[in-house]
Amino acid sequence: MRWRKEEITMSKQVKLSQEEGYTYVDGGVCAAKGFVANGLNCGLNSDPGKNDLGLLYSAQPCDVAAVYTTNKVKGAPILVCKEHLAKNGNQARAVIMNSKNANTCNADGVEKAKEMCRLAAGQLKLQENEVLVASTGVIGQVLPIEPIRAHVEQLAAGLSKDGHAKAENAIMTTDTVPKELAVSFEIDGKICTLGGMAKGSGMIHPNMATTLNFITTDCAIDASLLQKALSEVVRVTYNCLSVDGDTSTNDTVLVMANGEAQNAKITKEDENYRVLYRALYIVMRNLTRMLAKDGEGATKLLECKLSGAPDQNCAITVAKSVIGSNLFKCAIFGEDANWGRVLCAIGYADASFDIEKVDVSLGSAKGCIAVCQSGAGVPFSEEEAKVILSEDEICVYVDLHQGEATAESYGCDLTYEYVKINGDYRS
């Protein structure tokens, strides 16, 4: 049984920073006006206390932006999402989703994914093309469609404003805590809301996307501008996240905008666009941090704040190399200030820069300590380092001292528990 309620603790929750003009609100994907959701156990998962089938629905048609995995192996649901969005002018009304089975590498995958859309469309009085689909779980096992068919009426009948947590529960796999977040903000004197939910927690090394992520907003915005915002924000949030270096086959991020906030539709990159863009960044960055902190087996969130890079590609590449190092991840699990491994990971990053200018510090809520200057070690107090690393959110500050570009990356420690979880995932 992958769902481990007993392990849910506050320490898995990330610490959120406040930002002027944006207020955190409850409700996840149902926080924005006009969105309802539901989730239930249909029997794909043998634990009746764990949902495995979810539905998200908008009272109005939504403009949709999407990014998907770059893995050559793509889950059948991704192929169907692409087809439906293309046929329907990048609009949709609903998403049906399941966990326990990724519906990937199966000969009948596309047929089953379309059947899921048809089943939902039938209940919601929609066209099949207005429904999107997402699956997560084991790769290469045929998806049983009967349990879904048998429960879709109940699923649709139970759609509600309170259903966001049930839907989130339906997409969770090895996650130990739900990942939901929403913010409200003002555009044109109208209160807008943007909220999202995500599932982790292994096979995470996004490349143009991450795992399953659904974001909803009642803000009115042109679909192509929404796509531009999503693609840019993904690059500095989900794409800077790594739990284990494995890029999933089913990564999907969908953003749905239904316009129910009644603001004048955003059609150019003006101040209103920037306000919405920032809301998307706040939600996606913090969902990214939640995914990292709840990485499979993780006991600590590991962030790298990189500065002084010659350009942003270099900044992102080096920052990702640091949080991707298995050796450094193990050292952080052991609360060992083994900064040589940070420098080693900086050194093998595929980017051009002078290693002899690099400074490294380690920090947390307990303080910050310099461990390396100009590429060489500096004396530091091991006791002080131990105190800093005993926290559950650790930050590595790297300054390349050769430019103005910055980046952040998000990861976690590598633990016994990761190995245990993944030694026998299919059972």
Added chain:
Amino acid sequence: MRWRKEEITMSKQVKLSQEEGYTYVDGGVCAAKGFVANGLNCGLNSDPGKNDLGLLYSAQPCDVAAVYTTNKVKGAPILVCKEHLAKNGNQARAVIMNSKNANTCNADGVEKAKEMCRLAAGQLKLQENEVLVASTGVIGQVLPIEPIRAHVEQLAAGLSKDGHAKAENAIMTTDTVPKELAVSFEIDGKICTLGGMAKGSGMIHPNMATTLNFITTDCAIDASLLQKALSEVVRVTYNCLSVDGDTSTNDTVLVMANGEAQNAKITKEDENYRVLYRALYIVMRNLTRMLAKDGEGATKLLECKLSGAPDQNCAITVAKSVIGSNLFKCAIFGEDANWGRVLCAIGYADASFDIEKVDVSLGSAKGCIAVCQSGAGVPFSEEEAKVILSEDEICVYVDLHQGEATAESYGCDLTYEYVKINGDYRS
């Protein structure tokens, strides 16, 4: 204490296949005529039963070929090797080596590495430039030179034909078994020998080199041809090895040829060259397998035999992606035939090919079972898979069915023990 004698078991030894014309012989780096070695504990390692200082010496000048890490952070010993080989026409007579401290990221690193060469040269009546140097261990801690100075006379005085195992012991870090191998073969009616030793066992993801490796031969060969052979063989052996995805800062492979077998010097790519080339391949491939099987915390050797690729770059890239997947490595530890993770890792490999033609089988000494054909799962017996995966040498066969190129890659499972070892490496 990193040296765990009690864990040395036969299961960590790889199974060697025989090849006509080549005979395995004892003696490691001392198997070839004219080479002697020694190793002792000088006090860098607090365990007096573990050597930390080694010396390799040739009675005659050697032609030398070398490859080093591509990490931007390079250990000071690498800089000194390059300088000495350049000044001495790619010739050398001796190598001094230590473990416990990598002499990397230290302001005085080059000075200390040169001092090690000077100390050995003084004892051996050589020029400083005739001595090479290699270090492995913790990065970023100043190397104490006094223990080395105090023991170098004893080290040189004890050089002998039997000293190969002592020298190998001196470079081992988290290794649990020694890695030595030698073969004899005939060129021009002369018996030639080529032998080597290597140390693992973490921070292994070679790029043009691997960890520390010393290979000696009494075969006479032009230095530039030796370099050509080394560079080609490295590409398909050490460069196809990954334990944890971390490229070390101190990776060095040295091949020393002293000509004492009295064969006519190999100066062109003739049949004699091919015989030597094959000997180098046999030794380096099996040292690679030994490094993989004794990867930090490993319980199983994991090999990928890839065929049907459109070109060799594609073959190598895909084969390395499979054995580099943390998720698949965990599944192998759990003896779980989770082939979806193999296909996932094939899919995110950075190469161009059609995923829908791919076949995957899992094999060991207990048999072989097809799990995926044309990119989709096929029914197989889980019991049979369990029996196959219970072995300690596992092979994943991948056929891309879109060309003639092949490759092999070498790795190991990811275990609790890896995390334990690396959670607190510095103490």
